[in-house]
Amino acid sequence: MKNSERSRLNGEAEEEDDEEENLNGGLEAWERSYADDRSWEALQEDESGFLRPIDNSAIYHAQYRRRLRGRSLTVATARIQKGLIRYLYIVIDLSRAAAEMDFRPSRMVVVAKQVEAFVREFFDQNPLSQIGLVTVKDGVANCLTDLGGSPESHIKALMGKLGCSGDSSIQNALDLVHGLLNQIPSYGHREVLILYSALSTCDPGDIMETIQKCKESKIRCSVIGLSAEMFICKHLCQETGGTYSVALDESHFKELILEHAPPPPAIAEFAIASLIKMGFPQRAGEGSISICSCHKEVKIGVGYTCPRCKARVCELPTECCICGLQLVSSPHLARSYHHLFPIAPFDEATPSRLNDLHNISRSTCFGCQQSLLASGNKAGLCVACPKCKKHFCLECDIYIHESLHNCPGCESLRQSNPVVANEG
Amino acid sequence: MASAPSKLYSDDVSLVVVLLDTNPFFWSSSSLSFSQFLTHVLAFLNAILTLNQLNQVVVIATGYNSCDYVYDSSSTGNQSVGNGRMPSLCATLLQNLEEFMNKDEQLGKQEPEGRIACSLLSGSLSMALCYIQRVFRSGLLHPQPRILCLQGSPDGPEQYVAIMNAIFSAQRSM
Numbered sequence: 001m002k003n004s005e006r007s008r009l010n011g012e013a014e015e016e017d018d019e020e021e022n023l024n025g026g027l028e029a030w031e032r033s034y035a036d037d038r039s040w041e042a043l044q045e046d047e048s049g050f051l052r053p054i055d056n057s058a059i060y061h062a063q064y065r066r067r068l069r070g071r072s073l074t075v076a077t078a079r080i081q082k083g084l085i086r087y088l089y090i091v092i093d094l095s096r097a098a099a100e101m102d103f104r105p106s107r108m109v110v111v112a113k114q115v116e117a118f119v120r121e122f123f124d125q126n127p128l129s130q131i132g133l134v135t136v137k138d139g140v141a142n143c144l145t146d147l148g149g150s151p152e153s154h155i156k157a158l159m160g161k162l163g164c165s166g167d168s169s170i171q172n173a174l175d176l177v178h179g180l181l182n183q184i185p186s187y188g189h190r191e192v193l194i195l196y197s198a199l200s201t202c203d204p205g206d207i208m209e210t211i212q213k214c215k216e217s218k219i220r221c222s223v224i225g226l227s228a229e230m231f232i233c234k235h236l237c238q239e240t241g242g243t244y245s246v247a248l249d250e251s252h253f254k255e256l257i258l259e260h261a262p263p264p265p266a267i268a269e270f271a272i273a274s275l276i277k278m279g280f281p282q283r284a285g286e287g288s289i290s291i292c293s294c295h296k297e298v299k300i301g302v303g304y305t306c307p308r309c310k311a312r313v314c315e316l317p318t319e320c321c322i323c324g325l326q327l328v329s330s331p332h333l334a335r336s337y338h339h340l341f342p343i344a345p346f347d348e349a350t351p352s353r354l355n356d357l358h359n360i361s362r363s364t365c366f367g368c369q370q371s372l373l374a375s376g377n378k379a380g381l382c383v384a385c386p387k388c389k390k391h392f393c394l395e396c397d398i399y400i401h402e403s404l405h406n407c408p409g410c411e412s413l414r415q416s417n418p419v420v421a422n423e424g
Numbered sequence: 425m426a427s428a429p430s431k432l433y434s435d436d437v438s439l440v441v442v443l444l445d446t447n448p449f450f451w452s453s454s455s456l457s458f459s460q461f462l463t464h465v466l467a468f469l470n471a472i473l474t475l476n477q478l479n480q481v482v483v484i485a486t487g488y489n490s491c492d493y494v495y496d497s498s499s500t501g502n503q504s505v506g507n508g509r510m511p512s513l514c515a516t517l518l519q520n521l522e523e524f525m526n527k528d529e530q531l532g533k534q535e536p537e538g539r540i541a542c543s544l545l546s547g548s549l550s551m552a553l554c555y556i557q558r559v560f561r562s563g564l565l566h567p568q569p570r571i572l573c574l575q576g577s578p579d580g581p582e583q584y585v586a587i588m589n590a591i592f593s594a595q596r597s598m
Contacts, residue, residue, distance in 0.1 A: 124596070334588040341585060367554030369493055392554075399557045400550075404593045406586045408554060412491040412547030414532065415582065 058381065061394040068345050068401065082263040083189030084336050085276070086129035087147055088122070089177045090115060090193050092158075094137040095168035097198040097227065103250055107197045107226050108164050110250055114257050115158060115195070119151045121261045125339075127317060127332040132180065133158060134173055138166030139202050141173040143180065149317050170194070170232065171203035174210045174221070181219055187274050190219040191242075193260055196233060197226045207232065215239050220264070224256050241267055263339055279307045279325045281316070293321040338405035346383035346397050365393035367400070367408045385409050439480040439559055439567040440472055441552040443574065446525060447488045447543040449535060450577040462521075465574065466514050473497060473513070480567055482555060483517060484548045485524050486575070489531035491547040494520045542580030545573065549590040556597070 043051045092115065098108040119131060133144040133154055145157045173194065181190045192214075201207070214221060214236075222242035223233040229246050237244040243260075247253035281304035284290070292299045293311040303312045309323040317328040363372055365382070370393050372382045383397045384390065390409030392400070400407060444465065451458045469481050483495040495517040535541065549571070556569040571594070579587075 331588065331592075334585070335592055337585045338589055365554075367551055368558035369496065369555065370558055395557065395561060396554045399554065403596060404550060404553060405589045406546060406550045408491075408547055408550035411550050411583075411586050412544055414489045414544065 057394060061381070061398065064398050064401075065345075081266045082339055083266045084126065084128060084263055084339065085188050086126055086191055086263060087132075087181060087184050087188045088129065088191045088193060089132045089134055089147075089180065090118075090195065091134045091136060091141070091173045091177065092144075092195050093168045093197045094135050094162075094164040095166055095198045096164065097168065098164040100197065100227075103226065103253070108162055110253065111195050111197070111226070112158055112162055114250075114254050116155045117254070118257045118261060119154050121258055123149070123151050125261050125335070126263060127335050128326075128328060134176060135161065136168050136173050137164065139169045139172065141169065141176040143176060147180070147184070150315070167200070167202040168196070168198040169203055170196075170201040170236070171205065171207045171210045174207075174214055174236075178210070178214055178217060178219065182217060187276050189263075189266065190217065191264075192219055192221045193257075194221065194223045194233070195226070195257075196223055196230075199227050199230065201232065211236050211239050220267075222260060224253070226253065263336075277325065279320070279327045280329060281305050281307055281313070281327050284312060294318070343401065343405060343407050343410075344386055345401065346385050346392060349382045349384045349391060365396055366390040367392050367396040370396075388413055435476060437476055437478045437567040438472075439482070439556070439569040441482045441484065441555060441569065441571045442469070443545070443548045443552060443571065444483060444485050444494070444521075445543050445545075445575045445577055446485045446521070446528070447541065447577045448525075448529075449488065449541045450543070453540065454576060461574075462518075466517070469513065469517075470511075478567060482552075484551055485521060486543045486545055486548040487524065487528040488541060488543055489528050491544050491551060492524050492527075493551070494524055540578055542583070543575070543577040544583070545575060545577075545579075546583040546586035546590060549573070549587065553590060553593055553597075560597070 042054055044054050046052050092111060094108060098106070098111070100107050103110040115133075122129070122131060127149075130147040130149050131145075131154055132147040135142050135144050144161060145154050148154065174192070177192050181192075184190065219240060220242045221236050221240040223237055223244045225233060225244070225246040227246075229244075234244050236242075245256045247256055284299075284301060284303045284305050286301050289298060289300050290303075290312045291297065292303055292314050294314050299312060299314065303314050304316060304327065305312060306320040306323065306325060306327060308325050309320060311320055311322040313320060313327060317326070317332050319326055364370065365372055372380050372391060372393060382391050382393055385392070385407050388407065388409035390407075392409075442465070446458075451461075469483070472479050472481055479497075481495070481497040482493065485492055485494045495513070497513070552571050556571075559566050559569055
């Protein structure tokens, strides 16, 4: 792909690039697939001097354990209160610095792509929450989309408005977001995520006052920087209780932004426990005709009926336009349960225990039946659940903790029965 | 861990994971007998394996006290078992199922008061999903996986969160 890009550019600037064009044009089609393949980078020398391919699964698993440990350092195993109803504003910096090409093809495009992935992941993990988008261009902050629960509308609006120019201003963005977030009910958790490409900020007044205002309104501000660490961003995050990180490259940026998808722990004095009124609408009857309150169109048979005012809405979760009742369905609540009942991280199984190979339960992974023995009948890497003591392979460990949120071993044991099915 | 659907096979190649409910409290009070049920299931499994040479079948038993793998058509150790009158699929499956039921019974025999006891569907569903993730990891050329739950016991309220988690994970892997 890179060769064709280069040859396209070469078509426009013909004076000096003849040699390069010959180099690319001289390659056969079958050769081009190997032109960028640096297969020597996938080899590593081990302690006895032999060349071995880099073991990707062990590296991936080590990264995953580091992530898990980092998360568990801030969250003790005791029950932590988490803000599940979040109102998050994403501030995207579209100043001159966003056109820099250190992230391919440009910082702005990379940010837009990762924001799209983040929005989908966010609504997957927090179905009761809402997102709004704000852009900063020419020193002025504009609200791109209002707080809403549908990922498609945000993504469509973002992709349509990608142009960068001018300066960036943190204070203007914070002022705008502060005004917008003051209108939401008190049980919601107010958050701002600033994706900052510039190295400076052009503010009309004293930004420290704005930061104090945000702190008093209980808005949690986090920043992800793309260029370098800035004192003002660090200060903002420290004051409001958010996190500040700087991305090194595109994959690191993706990792950093997806860390904001799971709900953060709620700060004690901000989280007031209160009862929230929610409606659970029924599906509208087959063939019933009515005008829906969101699009003002006639709908036959599809949609839901608000239990309080009987207005028709098209999709859930949403807020009823007529009476303001929050409308959800029970699977939306169920999506948030794994945040409240997390499973314990698995312990690494020491090789000495695995020497008991006669024990079949320790030679295959309990979840996927993959053999846990490395080449030559030695014990390979595996992990074990601290509660049910069943052994799992590394890939099942990652899948269970990131996607499934159930331990198959614990679920396969009847809880009331204290007899555990393990020998030894 | 998302996977693209594998369109590299020209025909439909599927992996069917069957979750069999073996709760003795349910089967003892059911109008259909367990042996009749197994006859139908074995005919179904045979049909799947006949439809395409590359089809795979995995059977997980959902017991009252535990869950376990009972049959895997892709494991090579199946050819030896077979006594001439029954094909090896039936013989292996029935033998493993009998061993599983004996082990399950050893783990506890208390019958709950009142309603019929529920079986551990969340456990077998989680195991099936882990197996399917392993199939996705085996490369681009993999059969299209699906899960068939044959469930007769009522739902246990204590399993609600686990079953919903399994459903959401299955939705994401699609």
